[in-house]
Amino acid sequence: xxxxxxxxxxxxxxxxxxxxxxxxxxxxxxxxxxxxxxxxxxxxxxxxxxxxxxxxxxxxxxxxxxxxxxxxxxxxxxxxxxxxxxxxxxxxxxxxxxxxxxxxxxxxxxxxxxxxxxxxxxxxxxxxxxxxxxxxxxxxxxxxxxxxxxxxxxxxxxxxxxxxxxxxxxxxxxxxxxxxxxxxxxxxxxxxxxxxxxxxxxxxxxxxxxxxxxxxxxxxxxxxxxxxxxxxxxxxxxxxxxxxxxxxxxxxxxxxxxxxxxxxxxxxxxxxx
Numbered sequence: 001x002x003x004x005x006x007x008x009x010x011x012x013x014x015x016x017x018x019x020x021x022x023x024x025x026x027x028x029x030x031x032x033x034x035x036x037x038x039x040x041x042x043x044x045x046x047x048x049x050x051x052x053x054x055x056x057x058x059x060x061x062x063x064x065x066x067x068x069x070x071x072x073x074x075x076x077x078x079x080x081x082x083x084x085x086x087x088x089x090x091x092x093x094x095x096x097x098x099x100x101x102x103x104x105x106x107x108x109x110x111x112x113x114x115x116x117x118x119x120x121x122x123x124x125x126x127x128x129x130x131x132x133x134x135x136x137x138x139x140x141x142x143x144x145x146x147x148x149x150x151x152x153x154x155x156x157x158x159x160x161x162x163x164x165x166x167x168x169x170x171x172x173x174x175x176x177x178x179x180x181x182x183x184x185x186x187x188x189x190x191x192x193x194x195x196x197x198x199x200x201x202x203x204x205x206x207x208x209x210x211x212x213x214x215x216x217x218x219x220x221x222x223x224x225x226x227x228x229x230x231x232x233x234x235x236x237x238x239x240x241x242x243x244x245x246x247x248x249x250x251x252x253x254x255x256x257x258x259x260x261x262x263x264x265x266x267x268x269x270x271x272x273x
Contacts, residue, residue, distance in 0.1 A: 003074035004083055008049035012171065016138070017042045019260055023142045026267025030147075036098035037142055040107055043094055047087035048114035054080040055118055059182035099145035106144060110137035127186030128168055135164020139263070143270055150271045155214025159207045163259050166204035169196045170252045197240075200252045201233045207259040215266035225262050229255040
């Protein structure tokens, strides 16, 4: 079971699920609503993660990724395919239960974008697009599933898309060499590590700016978070001139956390924004 869970990319799966569940709480969902939204997001992310790993298995074997359960023989591809199918079915059921047809379409398009990434877009210059679509629509799904189906404010999908775009560049950075060795040539691979680091930083910082100026958050947060993010990025990239330094990557991750925290802080005012 642990090997199967490791195949789903547990860290990003858990992070996205917790973020959307927390957003459901801060935007005013009932307990039932929170559970349905969280379950829908979890199963959607599980399906994306499992499909990604089972399709990547031949490449993982080729580069000797013994940390990957399928490549190391800890779990069979058939088991992961089955888990993927079950997760997709569960996602559809929970999504429709949480948001009906309108909310269901929003979330299923988001999940479909993630699956499209797995099925081939990750190896093209359009690899950024699924992240923009998926992360842009996930917070919209949380809002439209509220009682009355309120229309989300403009800044919510924009900030989500920017956050997702930054996450794409940051997530790919550690695997650029392994991906290149197996023929994966997404947008970050085309741009290279240096440009991708700046792209991740810029997109994540832009996400904090959009939330700060669009959302009804306290002035000190609106002014402080983007400035803090900029300072962290400047320091991280300055330290990054040292050989082997991971300071830029760590700075990008911290700014991502700041963007998420600001999004959650804006949650209570989303419906009235």
